[in-house]
Amino acid sequence: MTSGLLDALRSAIGPDSVRDNATELMLAGHDASNLVGQAGAICYPSTADDVRRIVDVCRAHDVAFVARGAGTGLAGGATPIGGAVVVCTTKMNRILDVDHVARLAWVEPGVLNLDLTRHVSRWGLHFAPDPSSQQSCSIGGNVANNSGGPHCLAEGVTSAHVLACDVVLSDGSLVRLGGEEPEPDGLDLRGAFVGSEGMFGITTAICVRLTPDPTDVRTMLLDFDTVRAGTDTVSAIIAAGMVPAALEMMDRLCLQAVEAYIHAGLPTDAAAALLVEIAGAPAAVATDAETVERIGREHGARTVRVARDEAERALLWKGRKNAFGAIARIKPNYYLHDTVVPRRHLSDVLDHVYRIAAEQDLLVLNVFHAGDGNLHPLLVFDKREPGVLERVHRAGAAIVEVSVAHGGVLSGEHGIGLEKRDYMPLLFSDLDLEAQGWMRSAFDPLGLANPFKVLPSPSGCGDAHAHVEGLWV
Amino acid sequence: MSARAASFAEEIGAIGEVWIRGAGSRVTAPDSVRIVNAPAGVWSFQPDEMTVSCGAGTPVAELDATLRARGQYVNLGQRRHGSGTVGGALATGWNDHLRLGRGHLRESLLEVHLVDGRGNVVKGGGPTVKNVSGFDLCRLVVGSHGRLGALAEVTLRTRPIPLATRWFRIDDMSTTRIMELITRLYRPSSILWDGRHALVCLEGHPSDIDSTVLDLRRHGLVSEEVDDEPNPSDRPHRWSVTPSQVFDHVSARAGRVVAEVGVGVIHSDEMQPERTNDPAIIEIHRRLWASFDPDRRLNPGAGNLPGR
Numbered sequence: 001m002t003s004g005l006l007d008a009l010r011s012a013i014g015p016d017s018v019r020d021n022a023t024e025l026m027l028a029g030h031d032a033s034n035l036v037g038q039a040g041a042i043c044y045p046s047t048a049d050d051v052r053r054i055v056d057v058c059r060a061h062d063v064a065f066v067a068r069g070a071g072t073g074l075a076g077g078a079t080p081i082g083g084a085v086v087v088c089t090t091k092m093n094r095i096l097d098v099d100h101v102a103r104l105a106w107v108e109p110g111v112l113n114l115d116l117t118r119h120v121s122r123w124g125l126h127f128a129p130d131p132s133s134q135q136s137c138s139i140g141g142n143v144a145n146n147s148g149g150p151h152c153l154a155e156g157v158t159s160a161h162v163l164a165c166d167v168v169l170s171d172g173s174l175v176r177l178g179g180e181e182p183e184p185d186g187l188d189l190r191g192a193f194v195g196s197e198g199m200f201g202i203t204t205a206i207c208v209r210l211t212p213d214p215t216d217v218r219t220m221l222l223d224f225d226t227v228r229a230g231t232d233t234v235s236a237i238i239a240a241g242m243v244p245a246a247l248e249m250m251d252r253l254c255l256q257a258v259e260a261y262i263h264a265g266l267p268t269d270a271a272a273a274l275l276v277e278i279a280g281a282p283a284a285v286a287t288d289a290e291t292v293e294r295i296g297r298e299h300g301a302r303t304v305r306v307a308r309d310e311a312e313r314a315l316l317w318k319g320r321k322n323a324f325g326a327i328a329r330i331k332p333n334y335y336l337h338d339t340v341v342p343r344r345h346l347s348d349v350l351d352h353v354y355r356i357a358a359e360q361d362l363l364v365l366n367v368f369h370a371g372d373g374n375l376h377p378l379l380v381f382d383k384r385e386p387g388v389l390e391r392v393h394r395a396g397a398a399i400v401e402v403s404v405a406h407g408g409v410l411s412g413e414h415g416i417g418l419e420k421r422d423y424m425p426l427l428f429s430d431l432d433l434e435a436q437g438w439m440r441s442a443f444d445p446l447g448l449a450n451p452f453k454v455l456p457s458p459s460g461c462g463d464a465h466a467h468v469e470g471l472w473v
Numbered sequence: 474m475s476a477r478a479a480s481f482a483e484e485i486g487a488i489g490e491v492w493i494r495g496a497g498s499r500v501t502a503p504d505s506v507r508i509v510n511a512p513a514g515v516w517s518f519q520p521d522e523m524t525v526s527c528g529a530g531t532p533v534a535e536l537d538a539t540l541r542a543r544g545q546y547v548n549l550g551q552r553r554h555g556s557g558t559v560g561g562a563l564a565t566g567w568n569d570h571l572r573l574g575r576g577h578l579r580e581s582l583l584e585v586h587l588v589d590g591r592g593n594v595v596k597g598g599g600p601t602v603k604n605v606s607g608f609d610l611c612r613l614v615v616g617s618h619g620r621l622g623a624l625a626e627v628t629l630r631t632r633p634i635p636l637a638t639r640w641f642r643i644d645d646m647s648t649t650r651i652m653e654l655i656t657r658l659y660r661p662s663s664i665l666w667d668g669r670h671a672l673v674c675l676e677g678h679p680s681d682i683d684s685t686v687l688d689l690r691r692h693g694l695v696s697e698e699v700d701d702e703p704n705p706s707d708r709p710h711r712w713s714v715t716p717s718q719v720f721d722h723v724s725a726r727a728g729r730v731v732a733e734v735g736v737g738v739i740h741s742d743e744m745q746p747e748r749t750n751d752p753a754i755i756e757i758h759r760r761l762w763a764s765f766d767p768d769r770r771l772n773p774g775a776g777n778l779p780g781r
Contacts, residue, residue: 101652102716102735146605157603159612160580173753182572182737183713185750186758186779187621188579191612195605212659239521241544241633281659281681284636340601342522372603373522409599410606420606427606428596435595436608438764442757454607 005061006041009085012053017044017091028068028086032133035076035418039066040083046091048204051168055202058085058448059170066450067202069109069138072131073145074336075417077197081452087202089140095119096205103210104163104180109140109203116208125210128155131413132321140203146195148413150246150320153371154279155211157413159194164207167193167200170448180207192439197415198450200443214245214279218289219307219316222296223270227251227366230272231346233299234370237276238343240295242288245279247371248320251350253330254365254378258319261326266319270302274370275320323367324378330363331380335392337399341408343373352402353377360391360398374412375403401426416454424456477512477528478586478594478625484509485623487592490770493623495561496532500618503774511560512625515539523631524583524602529560529624545631550578553706560624565776566616570705573735574662574676579615581629587614587622590766600628613761618776621765635676638662640703641686641696646671648720654694655735658685664734665705666719668727671734672703705731705740712739755779 009018019025019042028039040063045051058065064084071078080086093110100123107116113134117126130149131137141147143165148157155161164178178190193200224230230249237244250258251272259266267273274296278288293304307313327334341349350366357364357379368376377399381388400410404426411420424433437455441447485491492506502508512528515536519525520543527536533549536559540546549562552569563585568578584598597610614621643654651666654673658664663674673696675682686696708731714722716737723732723739731740758780762769769781 099717101655104716146609148603148605152603156576156580157605159609160576169753171753175751175753175757177754180715180717180737181713182568182733183711185748185777186754187617187761188566188612188615189754189757191579191609191615194612195609215659235521238523243523243633281677282684283680284678287678340599340603342519342524342601344519344521369603373601374603407600409601409604412601412603413605415605416607424607427599431593432596433607435589435597435610435765438761439608439610439613442760442764445760 008057012057013050031071031073031078033074033076035079037079037081038083039080039086042086042088044088044091051202051204052172054087055168056172064448064451067198069141070136072133072137074414075419077415077417106207107139111139113137120210124213128161128211129158143194144198145415150248154243154245161209162194165193165203166205167203169201170444170446197454199440201449216282216285218278218285219313220276221305222301223267223273225271227272227350228347229300230274233296235343236295244276246277248275249370251366254367257326258323262319264315264319327380331382333381333383335379337377338411338414339403339408340374340412341403341406345406349406356395356398360395362395422456481512481625482588482592482594485588485592490773493619495558498557499561499565524628525631526628528626531559533557544634546634547629547631548575548578548581563615564619570733571662582611583630584628585611585614586626587624589622590771619772637679638676639682640699641673642699643694643696644670648724665731666734667731668723708740710741710744712745750779
């Protein structure tokens, strides 16, 4: 990093807000994946003006910048390449305004997802996207990744809950994309920005839609002798004309790991269990719950456990949301995949996932959003075993390929980042990818915002592309 | 790429102005421009996926009938125009007055195949209900009036048809009472307000609707069920204001406008004053047009879009 750039950054936003010591640079060199890059400096802006000044300095020095929220991303989206300036939004964590009648809020990008829901719960409202990392992930990051979560089955992912973003573009201008008003002029640039993985600009304020809390909630656990019986139940529930609030699946190995951790009385001898949540108004919830139970039994559900109170509901969800923490009891490292397949192919694709893991002599656990076909195969391993990483990568590649071969897509909620960038041609033609490149160039013709992500580049990116090592945390 | 999309692309070609004709229910084709029709037909409806794939030229009514047979619908803003084609609905991006409950119609589009200005077929999105693979071209296409590319084929997200859809009228609705109404209702599908009375659409289980009506009555919000669904779009102009601006706007024009409360659309006999766009926003549009349709040959003159 040149001292000229660092001096300019310090003079732009103050010396205390620019860091370049080795430890902090190392920490900012990756997100929750361990796709390791190299940060040139870390800036902590407090305002949109700070962000503009940082971007102005980067442009003047022809250095890339990478926005970073809480660093919980799993695809290397926030991993800086080649000494890029990391713009960390953790100090921009104010809830700016809540209009509980219009059910919307303006927040800064560093506000944590769950903090917003806690803040607005006094009005019986919540922010619907609920990634499993919601205690620690930021709303700016949710916007960048168009994040999902278990309750996005009924409510939709982040894009459906963002009305507007104020964004600093790489030319230093601050623009508003979308708006509180329902029909802004022009194209839906807001919609294009959500999910752009930091490659279109840096958001400095976000207007989100708030969702009323349901009046009734029913949380049920159904367990099965075979995985296929569970996935068939999922399809039958949807075909019956129901969209539950959440429809999650855990397989046997996962149930066993989680039960040892939380002692919730989970059926550890079952091949799979479905966690179904129905939410809404009382009569609809009661009717749908009966239908779920009937369909489950028709498909061979061994037991149907209905949470009796909020404590039991919380315990069942704790098992689901903390599944990844429980994995450490089996092996110290894991690689979490994220693909989506049409629901009707869940059984076949899961069969392939088990076969692929067996072929590579790896353990695999499945805990995933079955309702929308979003698989999360979790390969567990000990990276000290010689050659294990190669097997993990081979298995990962095979899982992605088999998902796409069944009409699926590369990612349901983690994003493409660096991790899946080179798989993009499996799904998109050169012309499709060129069009995505046009979208990026329209926002960032200079190519300074988080370069080298999402779009595979046939040439010109040099060594930066050489070591996409995958995710193990 | 499907053979239908390829043949549509061939018809559009790479030179000369073309106009993609739907049913002509929303926008009329200009004279002296070559007219082409998008592929039509429902290719694949998967009730257990809640997705449907069809040609952009498919009549919305045909799609609705196919889905209704399995208890599903797709939100394409049908109540505003009723007829027209799937491509026309998506290209205009015009929502109807159930947006409060059913969301923006742009959420319906999962995958799109379009023909760009060079005559190439470009795909955006994917066929699954959840997908973050690559940038979200689908969102950009909805409301683009076909000027980024001519819509050929789409995959849409369907939803279960609510068990009941009922409309209620509540009189003597002051600003204070309309605000109280909003906070009392769990998830209304529509609240239309003209400054004097409100028309409320409630959808879901009939017993839940009955309970809601009883609860409103307990709080002095006495409602009377109405048989005919209102159509606020019969007023010629739409204003787009923030949901919080609706209250003052309507109070000052009671009886002369109808607002979609909670959304911010106001139906009026007067035209909304033209708004100025940020030059940086116009520049982004210009770059998009220059890439997707460099010769500006697709749907010339359609939509009032910045930078064209």
